[in-house]
């Protein structure tokens with residue numbers, strides 16, 4: 682499931698009871714993990730649908746300096762259906778990243794500093810989001826998921842580590 686391109690959803694699909702229930706399930710799963718993003722293939726549904734929320738609590742372990750270097754700021758809950766990514770600023774930013782579907786591990790991934798995602802929202806209406814810093818990273822990580830790509834495909838392989846070991850030498854990273 683994680684390696685298959687996900688199926689796009691129509692406006693009517695998004696408004697269906699099944700998809701609205703799936704959105705709620707994904708929201709709860711993301712909170713329980715806890716994570717800052719989740720794609721439908723991660724819960725066994727091959728659909729092009731992601732949920733994202735980066736709460737203040739999720740970054741409480743970071744110093745003010747670390748938040749600034751990562752461009753980390755709270756992002757309210759939102760849904761992106763059929764996300765299509767466009768790079769706005771390709772300047773690479775490299776940080777450790779993890780994934781709820783590969784729990785226990787982390788690797789350094791160079792991500793574009795700013796991206797735009799065109800998608801449908803939770804009502805099935807067109808929406809466009811531009812992200813910088815950590816939010817840009819989350820958008821890239823989640824859009825990758827619906828295309829069957831995982832962070833391990835993009836990471837610097839020599840940085841791959843267990844979370845346990847990584848925590849000894851760096852700050853904990855959010856899971857998406």
Ligand code: ZN
Nearest residue numbers: 780781782857
């Ligand atoms: Zn992930």
